[in-house]
Amino acid sequence: MAKLYINEHVKKGHINPEIYGHFAEHLGRCIYEGLYVGEDSKIPNVNGMRKDVVEALKEMGVSVLRWPGGCFADEYHWKDGIGPKKDRKKMVNTNWGGVTEDNSFGTHEFFELCKQLGCKTYVNGNVGSGSVQEMSEWIEYITFDGVSPMADLRKANGHEEAWKLDYFGVGNENWGCGGNMTPEYYGNEYRRYQTYVRQYKKDAPVRKICCGANSADYEWTETVLKTCFAFPHHETGFMDGLSLHYYTVPGDTWENKGSATDFTDKEWYKTLAKAKKIEELIERHGAIMDTFDPEKKIGMMVDEWGCWFDVEPGTNPGFLYQQNTMRDALVAGLSLNIFNKHCDRVKMACIAQMVNVLQAVALTEGAKMILTPTYHVFHMYKAHQDGELLQSELSDNALIGIEEDYQVPMLSESVSVNEDGTITVTLNNLSLDRGEDVEISFRDLIPASIEGVILKGDMHDYNSFEEPSKVKEESFEAYEINGHSVTVNVPACSVLSLKIKG
Ligand code: AHR
Numbered sequence: 001m002a003k004l005y006i007n008e009h010v011k012k013g014h015i016n017p018e019i020y021g022h023f024a025e026h027l028g029r030c031i032y033e034g035l036y037v038g039e040d041s042k043i044p045n046v047n048g049m050r051k052d053v054v055e056a057l058k059e060m061g062v063s064v065l066r067w068p069g070g071c072f073a074d075e076y077h078w079k080d081g082i083g084p085k086k087d088r089k090k091m092v093n094t095n096w097g098g099v100t101e102d103n104s105f106g107t108h109e110f111f112e113l114c115k116q117l118g119c120k121t122y123v124n125g126n127v128g129s130g131s132v133q134e135m136s137e138w139i140e141y142i143t144f145d146g147v148s149p150m151a152d153l154r155k156a157n158g159h160e161e162a163w164k165l166d167y168f169g170v171g172n173e174n175w176g177c178g179g180n181m182t183p184e185y186y187g188n189e190y191r192r193y194q195t196y197v198r199q200y201k202k203d204a205p206v207r208k209i210c211c212g213a214n215s216a217d218y219e220w221t222e223t224v225l226k227t228c229f230a231f232p233h234h235e236t237g238f239m240d241g242l243s244l245h246y247y248t249v250p251g252d253t254w255e256n257k258g259s260a261t262d263f264t265d266k267e268w269y270k271t272l273a274k275a276k277k278i279e280e281l282i283e284r285h286g287a288i289m290d291t292f293d294p295e296k297k298i299g300m301m302v303d304e305w306g307c308w309f310d311v312e313p314g315t316n317p318g319f320l321y322q323q324n325t326m327r328d329a330l331v332a333g334l335s336l337n338i339f340n341k342h343c344d345r346v347k348m349a350c351i352a353q354m355v356n357v358l359q360a361v362a363l364t365e366g367a368k369m370i371l372t373p374t375y376h377v378f379h380m381y382k383a384h385q386d387g388e389l390l391q392s393e394l395s396d397n398a399l400i401g402i403e404e405d406y407q408v409p410m411l412s413e414s415v416s417v418n419e420d421g422t423i424t425v426t427l428n429n430l431s432l433d434r435g436e437d438v439e440i441s442f443r444d445l446i447p448a449s450i451e452g453v454i455l456k457g458d459m460h461d462y463n464s465f466e467e468p469s470k471v472k473e474e475s476f477e478a479y480e481i482n483g484h485s486v487t488v489n490v491p492a493c494s495v496l497s498l499k500i501k502g
Helices: 051-060 071-075 107-117 132-143 149-156 183-195 218-228 265-292 326-341 373-380
Strands: 002-014 021-023 064-067 091-093 099-101 120-124 167-170 207-214 241-248 299-307 346-352 362-365 368-371 388-395 411-417 423-429 436-442 449-456 474-476 479-482 485-490 494-501
Touching: 002 411, 002 423, 021 299, 051 107, 051 362, 051 368, 051 373, 064 107, 064 167, 064 346, 071 091, 107 120, 107 132, 132 149, 132 183, 167 183, 183 207, 183 218, 207 218, 207 299, 218 241, 218 265, 241 265, 241 346, 265 299, 265 326, 299 326, 326 346, 326 373, 326 411, 326 423, 326 449, 326 494, 373 449, 373 494, 423 436, 423 485, 449 479, 485 494
Parallel strands: 002 436, 021 064, 021 346, 064 120, 120 167, 167 207, 207 241, 241 299, 299 346
Antiparallel strands: 002 388, 091 099, 362 368, 388 411, 411 423, 423 494, 436 485, 449 474, 449 494, 479 485
């Protein structure tokens, strides 16, 4: 039997709600059709936003939304997306399928969507093909309340009040699609661009996010921080966050990433082992950040993460549409547990992407919508948002896997306590064939009531438009309380959440 020790007296840090963040890019059917259908659509909508999707996302709990990209961000010119829709410029979306972008979803629509979702706002600026002036004017347009050319333009376009912009990304993947820059070059550009991200609202600062590394590119982190961080006259060296992008790709090449639904046991474990690698990346990039910022004032913003598979057969390869099985659920559960456990440094994480793209939480087909296993994991982990991480440790946690290079611990966990004292334990069993008894022991707390929810199934199970509820949350009662301990049987291939009150 495995053991999970929880010391409810030791709080290890605050779980920023933004760890439960999302990303929506102008890519495939994420924005258009997935989130936005326009006011004239037959699909029920509020100011153009799909009612079904927005309601489901609100129930799941979206803390922050990043927009407009991604690679798209460094080709996006925000002025093309404001004013009367019929006059908006059309452009070619060169990154994603070469389709025509009609700019009918722009700045006003993004802030309307975030208002409906009740989430924080994260806009990603254009460094790759934009100018300092363009970026600076966007900030003025969004956040300035007084009299100025951009504030007047916003008002003329029907929005009197400035919006609250919580985060602003100064470029995206500038080591790649955002301009193919060297870290020294980007570091200097970052210093210049961020200067003009003005703080018009002293009580509501725009938090600036610097473009961080791809996966294990530690040199990028080191060099960018060396260039941007070390300014004695400024506490955080001009940045509030440094991003990190990491995708779980089971295949060995980008040409052959592997199918989302048709995979072997071996590929199951390989995918989970690759997902677990994010822990090493957080720790190693974190160690470099510590040398500059030992007090951890800068957040590590994992603003793109998730599974990236081959597209669904027959769909546009530029649209990155993929299905989502129990394997995605376990990747999500494992990753969110890792982010929680590193909440001293990880201040934001945005899964890629919200609807119809990569590891989406919802899929649509015309007027129909389904929720994926990943959706349910976010829903089951919702109580961690804004919680305090508690000290927890697993023992007798077997290493499992088929290939030697891709072994993973069978169980993963994180534990937090919220304001009313409810303790949330999220436990995953990554094994395909072995259910495991776990004895959860508290230091002093005697559990009085437990509310359990489980997501389980066969590794290939997924929700389809024909069978939308094959994978669903179910109530879990297979626990036994004994003094300071609770014993649960965690089935193979499952995600479990327990809300425990003493
Ligand atoms: O999420 C898809 C793409 O992946 C993003 O546009 C880019 O930032 C990353 O390479």
